[in-house]
Amino acid sequence: MSKHHSTISRRDFMKLLGLGGLGLGAAAVSTPVFHDLDEVIASPQADFKRPGWVKEVDKPTVEIDWGIMKRFNYFEVMWAGGFLKALGKGEAEFVVKLGAANRDKWLKENKPGYTLRDAALSNCSYGATTTFLGPRTSPTPQSLGVPRWEGTPEENARMVRAFLKLHGACHVGFVELDTNTTEKLVYSYDAAKTLSVQGPRLDILDVDEPVDAPENPVTGGGGYRVIPKKARWVIVYTLLMSPELIHRAPSLIAGRREGYIYDLRPTVQGQLQNFLRGLGYMGLGDTVPYAALGAATGFAVLAGLGETCRIMHTITPDYGLMQRVFIGALTDLPLAPGKPVDFGVMQFCRTCKKCADFCPAQAIPHDTEPSWEIRGPYNSQGVRHWRRDEPKCRAYIYEVGSCAICFGVCPYSKIHKATYTNAWQATVATTPVFNRFFRRMDDFLGYGIKRGEDIEKFWELDLPPWGWY
C-alpha cells in the first residue's frame, strides 16, 4: 500500500457503487405512468393526500350543537345587508366614502400597494356568471341514448375529486346532508346577484326537480329556490390564493388574492355543474362568486379539508389560510363523505392569537376559549367559536381597500418549502406543550406580512403560474 495517500479497498468501492445503484433504481420505479382517465381515477392522485400528522376524527375539533343551530340568512353577512344594518345608513355611507377617498389619495401619492398598477390589478375582475341550476350546456346521457353513470359512492368521490383537481381545485371533500344536522348548514336564504337585496328563500323539499325562481330577474332578489331532498351530497373544494398576494395585506395587491379566485370560481362551478349533468345528475350551485348557498367553512370542516380557527375560516394542513373554500354543488350523485380532521389547530389558536394581536381594527377576540355566544345576527348559533366583530372588520376593509392581515400573519400560512414548517406543525398536531414556543419562534423568524417597499416588489417576482407554489 502507498505511504503517500490513503486507498480504498476494491471491496469497499464495490459496496459504494452498489448502494448508489440501488438508490437510482428505487427512484426510477417510483415514477407513475397513466394510459387513460380510468387509471387516473384509480390512481393515488385521486386520493385525498394529507401529511402524516393529520388524524381523522369522528367529531370536528369545533364544538357544534345541532339542536340550537338554525339555517342562516345570507343577507345578514357584512357583504350583503349586514353592514348597513349594523352601522346604520349614515355611518355606513361615511365609511364607504372614506375608503374611496383614501384610495384616491394614496393613488395620487403613489403609496406602495395603492399605485396605479396596483389599482389596475384590483379593478381587472371580469368573472363568468354563476347560476343555481348551472349552464346546462352539456349533453345529458338521455340525449346521448345511454343510461346515466352509476358508480359506488367511493368511485364517485374519486371521480369528482380527480375532475375538480384537473380544473384547478386543491382540496376536494364531500358531506352528506342530514335533516337534523348538516342540512342546517345550507342557508335559509341565498344571496341575490345584487348583494344589497334580500336573496331568494332556499326550500329543501321532497320533489324531483330543482326550481330557481327569484322574484326580480335583474337583482336576483326575492322569490325562492327549491333544492330537492334527494340532492343529499355537498361537494366542497378549495382554490389556492397566492402567498405573494396574501402576505402584502393591507393593500390593493393583497385584495387581488380573492379577486382572481372569485373570477376563477364561476368557471370551475359551471364546469362541475355541466360535468354532473353529463353524468345524469343535478348540480346546484352558488349564484355569486363568493360563498353563499351554505356555510362553506362548516362543510369544509366536516368533509375533513381542514379545521376552523380563530378567524372562523378554514386552515388546511398544507396551505394554512391561503385558500378560498367553496361549495361546488349540491348533487344527487352519491358520494362517500369525508371525516373531520384534527391536526392541533383549534388548540394552537387558543395560545397563538397572532391574528388578534396584528388586527389593526382589533376585530378578532383575544379570548383563550371559544364561546357559544354570538355577537349579532351576522353570526350563526350553535357553534362554539371565536366571533369576530364583523362590522369593525368590514369597516376597516372599506377604509383601506382590502385587508386580511390575519390570513398573512397566521403561522399556518406557509408555503412549506422549509422543513421547519412541517416539523413544528407535526409537533403541534401531537402535543400542545410547545405551542407558545412555536408562536414566539414564528415572530422571531420574522414571518408575517411585507411592509413598505417590499409590497411593490411583488411586480419584480418571478411567479409560478397562478402565483401558486
Next chain:
Amino acid sequence: MWLTIGLFIGAGLLALVLWLRSRRIVVTWYEWLIGVVGLLLLLFTIQNFAASFAEFEPIAPWRFLLVFGLPAIILLAVAWLLPWLRHRKTG
C-alpha cells in the same frame, strides 16, 4: 436531490470510518451520536436557510443560521474535538 445528498453523505461517512480505522482513532458511541445529531442539525439548517430564500422571506434565513446552525457547528466541533484530544493524549 436528496438522493444525491444522501449518497454523498453516505460516501463521506464511509470514507471517514475508513480514515479513522487507518489512523486507529477510536470514537465512542456517544461521540458518534453527537456527530450525527450535529450533522442532522446542519442539514436542517442548510435546508431551511435555502428554502426560506425560495419563500422570499428576508429575515428567516439568518435567524435559522443563528438558532439551528450555531448549535450544529458546536455539536460537530465537540464530536470532532473529543476523539482528537483523546487520540493526542494516548499518542
